[in-house]
Amino acid sequence: MPETTVAVLGTGIMGLPMAANLAAAGFDVRAWNRTRAKAAPLAGRGCTVTDTPQEAVDGADFVVTMLSDGATVHQVVEATDPGGAVWLQMSTVGLDWTKRLAALAHDKDVAFVDAPVLGTRKPAEDGKLVVLASGPGELRDRCAPVFDAVGGRTLWVGETGAGSRLKLAANAWVLALTNGTAESIRLAQALGVDPRLFLEAITGGALDVPYAHLKGGAMIDGEYPLAFAARHAAKDARLVLEAAGGEVDLAGTRAALAHLDAAIAAGHGDEDMATLYFGLARSPEGPSGH
Helix, strand or coil: CCCCEEEEECCCCCHHHHHHHHHHCCCEEEEECCCHHHHHHHHHHCEEECCCHHHHHCCCCEEEECCCCHHHHHHHHHCCCCCCCEEEECCCCHHHHHHHHHHHHHHCCCEEEECCEECCHHHHHHCCEEEEEECCHHHHHHHHHHHHHHEEEEEECCCCCHHHHHHHHHHHHHHHHHHHHHHHHHHHHHCCCCHHHHHHHHCCCCCCCHHHHHHHHHHHHCCCCCCCEHHHHHHHHHHHHHHHCCCCCCHHHHHHHHHHHHHHHHHHCCCEHHHHHHHHCCCCCCCCCC
């Protein structure tokens, strides 16, 4: 079988482990990042690090975009000629930018699959992301090996754009859950209750969610290992609210965004999104003095 080349554009906290897993699965991977130093570790993991996105996509079978926002994705891909590659757009960019990127792919005569992912740093490192793919059905088998290399599951959810719509619904839940966990921990502290008892109380029951223990434990300990940056979570919250328009009152997402914005203003933008906990603070030190 001829070697399959995958160009990965964007090697941040998600793109880097995705590229590494593609190389480990036997793909010829070319990786590019605006800040080359962030892509440099991939040179020791079986990938070719390129200086320009065009070098990465030249002759590639697949182009994976994993960049921070829709405008950046558009700018980078617009400046390249992907040739006959299939473009797998795996960034979270919202509804409007997904339409614009699909139109760009049409103009370039490039096959386009809208395929954002569920998961953060650890699932990306473990190759256990959930891929929410949408696009032409005839591309399903062709894309499967690439998706299998980065994900534990792939859901094909309909026509182009359906993947991004489902991702926004999932993000609304993640944002509300993270914010609700922070509120319960903060309230327990305000009431003089050990917040670990809150996590113990929900353990093993119908209310138990592993994610609450992960983020809640970080909030209680005051240690925030980076899985997904607060500034990116705020961007995603805005995309969710933009998509909802005036049709749905997403109070949980609005509360999460308010707390994220406060945390970012306090200097936590590049830390994990669990630092939205600081957005509940009435003092600069944070709810528990961290």
